[in-house]
Amino acid sequence: MASVQVHTPSTGKYEQPTGLFINNEFVKGVDGKTFETINPSTEEVICSVSEATEKDVDIAVAAARKAYETVWRKETPENRGKMLVNLANLIEKNADLLAAVESLDNGKAVGMAKVDVSMVAGCLRYYGGWADKIEGKVIDTNPDTFTYTRQEPIGVCGQIIPWNFPLLMWAWKIGPAIATGNVVVIKTAEQTPLSGLVAASFIKEAGFPPGVINIISGFGKIAGAALSSHMDVDKIAFTGSTVVGRQIMKAAAGSNLKKVTLELGGKSPNIVFDDADIENAISWVNFGIFFNHGQCCCAGSRVYVQSGIYDKFVERFKARAIANKVGDPFAADTFQGPQVSQIQFDRIMGYISEGKKEGATIVTGGERHGDKGYFIQPTIFSNVTEDMKIMQEEIFGPVCSISKFETEEEIIATGNNSTYGLAAAVHTTNLNTALRVANNIRAGTVWVNNYNMLHHQIPFGGFKESGIGRELGEAALSNYTQCKSVSIRLGDALF
Ligand code: NAD
Numbered sequence: 153m154a155s156v157q158v159h160t161p162s163t164g165k166y167e168q169p170t171g172l173f174i175n176n177e178f179v180k181g182v183d184g185k186t187f188e189t190i191n192p193s194t195e196e197v198i199c200s201v202s203e204a205t206e207k208d209v210d211i212a213v214a215a216a217r218k219a220y221e222t223v224w225r226k227e228t229p230e231n232r233g234k235m236l237v238n239l240a241n242l243i244e245k246n247a248d249l250l251a252a253v254e255s256l257d258n259g260k261a262v263g264m265a266k267v268d269v270s271m272v273a274g275c276l277r278y279y280g281g282w283a284d285k286i287e288g289k290v291i292d293t294n295p296d297t298f299t300y301t302r303q304e305p306i307g308v309c310g311q312i313i314p315w316n317f318p319l320l321m322w323a324w325k326i327g328p329a330i331a332t333g334n335v336v337v338i339k340t341a342e343q344t345p346l347s348g349l350v351a352a353s354f355i356k357e358a359g360f361p362p363g364v365i366n367i368i369s370g371f372g373k374i375a376g377a378a379l380s381s382h383m384d385v386d387k388i389a390f391t392g393s394t395v396v397g398r399q400i401m402k403a404a405a406g407s408n409l410k411k412v413t414l415e416l417g418g419k420s421p422n423i424v425f426d427d428a429d430i431e432n433a434i435s436w437v438n439f440g441i442f443f444n445h446g447q448c449c450c451a452g453s454r455v456y457v458q459s460g461i462y463d464k465f466v467e468r469f470k471a472r473a474i475a476n477k478v479g480d481p482f483a484a485d486t487f488q489g490p491q492v493s494q495i496q497f498d499r500i501m502g503y504i505s506e507g508k509k510e511g512a513t514i515v516t517g518g519e520r521h522g523d524k525g526y527f528i529q530p531t532i533f534s535n536v537t538e539d540m541k542i543m544q545e546e547i548f549g550p551v552c553s554i555s556k557f558e559t560e561e562e563i564i565a566t567g568n569n570s571t572y573g574l575a576a577a578v579h580t581t582n583l584n585t586a587l588r589v590a591n592n593i594r595a596g597t598v599w600v601n602n603y604n605m606l607h608h609q610i611p612f613g614g615f616k617e618s619g620i621g622r623e624l625g626e627a628a629l630s631n632y633t634q635c636k637s638v639s640i641r642l643g644d645a646l647f
Contacts, residue, residue: 154170154171154178154179154180154202155168155169155178156199156200158198158253158256158346160252160482161252161256161482162252162262162482163248163249163252166249168346168349169350171202171349172202172204172212173352173365173366173367173368174208174211174212174368175215175363175366176360176361176362177362178352180202181202181205181207181208182205182207182208182211185202186200186201186202187201187342187369187370187371189201189342189343189344189345189346191257192258192259192491192492193259193489193527194524194525195494195526198346201349201369202369203369203370203371203374203375204369204370204375205370205374205375205378206375206378208368208370208375209368209375209379210378213308213310213384213385214384215363215366216335216336216337216366217307217384218363219362219363219364220305220308220334220335220363223361223364224335225305227333227361229286230284232330232333233281233284233331234280234359235359236279236280236283236326236327236330236331237276237277237281238359239276239354239355239358239360240273240274241273242354242358243269243272243351243354244269247266247270248266250265250269250272250319250350251265251266251269252265252482253347253350254268254269254319254347255481255482257344257345257346258315258316258344258492259445259481259490259492259526260445260481260489261486261487262482263484263486264444269319271323271608272322272323273323274608275320275624276326278608278609279608280327282328282331282626282629283330283332286333288302289301291637295643296643298639298642299640300637301637302635302636302638303629303633303635304633304635304636305333305334306633306634307386308336308337308384309334309336309385309389310337310339310379310388310389310410311329311337311339311389311390312338312388312390312392313325313338313339313341313391314341314391314392315341315342315343315344315492316449316548318341318344318345318348319348319351321391322367324391324623324624326338326365327608328631328632329389330360330364331632332633334387334632335365335366336364336365336366337368338365339369339370339375339376339379340367341392342369343493344492345369348367348369349367349369352367372392377399377403380403380410381403382407382408382410383407384408385408387410387412387413387631387632388403388404388410388411389412389413389414389621389631390412390413390414391414391623392416393546394417394546394572394617394618397619400412400414401414411634413619413621413623413631414619415449415614415618415619415621416449416572416614416618417449417546417574417617418450418451418453418546418572418573418574418575419545419546419570419572420450420451420453420572420574420576420577421452421454421455421456421563421567421570421593422436422440422453422454422455422456422576422577422579422603423557423576423578423579423589424437424455424461424579424580425458425560425578425579425582425585426460426461427581427582428580430465430468432579432601433465434468436579436601436603437455437469437579437603438472438476439603440452440455440603441455441550441551442487442488442530442550445490445528446547446548446549446551446552447491447496447548449574449618450575450597450606451552452552452575452577452604453546453551453552454543454552454555455469455554455555456554456555456556456557456566457555457556457557459558462556466515466532466534466554469554473517474516474530478521478530488530489527490525490526490527491527491528491549492526494526496548496549497520497526499547499548499549500528500547500548500549501520501528503541503542503547504518506541506542507533507536507540507542507553510540510541510542512534513533513534513535514531514532514533515532515533515554516529516531516532517529517531518531529550530550531549531550531552532552532553532554533551533553533554534553534554534555535555536553536554538566538569560585560588560589563589564589564592564593568592568594570616572618573595573614573618574614574618575595575598576589576593576597577599578593579601580600586600586601594615595614595615595618596611596612596614596615596618596619597610597612606624608625609624609625611623611624611625611627611628612624612625613627
């Protein structure tokens with residue numbers, strides 16, 4: 153097995169798999185290529201892992217196809233469910249290690265990484281429960297015909313995931329695909345390959361036959377592009393930027409018209425009315441933007457506060473943001489670690505200087521934190537206008553803009569003034585206001601008096617340019633099934 157010893161500050165030394173996980177084995181890439189993964193807190197190399205090229209994608213897809221045709225199509229739904237539950241149990245048993253690996257590679261605070269890992273187990277177990285509840289219908293058209301439908305798997309699914317929740321995205325993709333009888337080839341993000349490989353090492357033990365779940369590390373333009381344009385991949389599921397989402401659709405259209413689901417970016421409005429419980433609202437607005445260092449597709453990056461409480465809100469929100477502890481992800485009291493990479497750090501700092509240039513006011517932050525690692529101060533801009541770049545584009549960092557509104561009608565229009573439609577929130581003690589705003593905001597998720605509260609039972613996905621399809625909940629199952637109608641003639645010939 154291709155592996156190296158790696159040390160984490162919380163769990164000590166462990167054996168890190170570095171190969172491509174194909175056919176239940178860790179193997180080197182055909183061309184022997186590798187790439188380094190960096191610790192974003194120290195900017196030092198953690199280790200190198202195998203890089204998948206087009207040839208390796210071909211091998212992984214062939215392994216998946218063989219598993220699908222020879223064993224997986226014949227497996228019972230009950231057993232598929234059991235294997236997912238076994239995997240959930242193994243993830244839970246190794247939660248401390250997985251959380252430590254996630255913190256090391258991604259930079260998120262280890263306490264937050266532990267929550268991610270428990271959500272990973274929850275998601276896999278939930279979809280394990282769905283495996284034997286995928287049902288068709290009987291459709292009565294006339295007494296001479298018996299017609300039924302089957303919800304069949306799509307087949308070989310390519311899945312491309314990002315670096316912001318490396319292991320959670322792994323589970324969101326595996327869970328519904330496997331529960332519905334598909335096989336998968338997952339490409340993890342090049343910034344964060346490690347936790348997906350550690351978790352891959354439990355797949356065989358969970359009982360999955362070789363080739364059912366394959367995990368490859370590699371770059372988007374090579375392995376990701378090969379997967380999305382592959383002629384023997386039946387479906388591609390992608391989470392990441394809207395720019396790449398468009399490329400995935402083009403690749404699908406230009407190859408075999410594989411089915412496409414996309415979970416993309418956002419610029420979500422977080423709306424606070426005068427009558428909100430202000431302390432509660434500040435706490436959720438703070439969590440809405442600064443959780444996971446702002447690296448959430450649903451981050452509440454546009455904060456709108458009604459004029460009656462605006463000044464008080466800005467002052468208290470500023471104090472709350474300053475109190476967020478930024479630093480070593482392995483320190484117990486850290487809330488915010490480093491951004492994931494130098495590239496992301498530079499992008500975010502670029503947006504901050506753009507905001508300053510455009511004339512917005514820095515309420516707090518706006519600078520690098522420390523002089524080592526990709527740390528950025530929690531940053532709030534005020535005096536922003538709707539046409540500013542920082543109001544229009546996804547920053548994907550600990551940066552939000554705050555502005556004032558007067559009326560409900562106005563804020564619904566402003567809230568909807570985005571090409572994105574992933575999420576939104578409304579903070580108010582008036583139930584009618586909450587429901588009217590929730591009904592009129594064009595977004596896939598609306599939180600009332602909370603933010604970022606995702607759950608594996610609740611569908612999640614985008615309106616507008618934030619995506620196609622839904623993840624999580626029962627809704628995600630339909631991304632991975634296709635309906636077949638079988639019609640049986642009971643009587644004699646028609647003529
Ligand atoms: P990205 O979209 O480039 O990468 C996400 C995944 O797609 C990675 O696995 C990557 O290897 C793969 N990929 C990249 N190019 C590809 C291609 N041509 N074909 C197939 N796969 C490809 O995102 P990024 O460059 O890591 O981050 C840039 C921005 O994207 C961020 O600043 C943020 O705005 C957004 N983003 C959004 C999410 C989300 O959850 N919606 C996650 C990560 C990044």
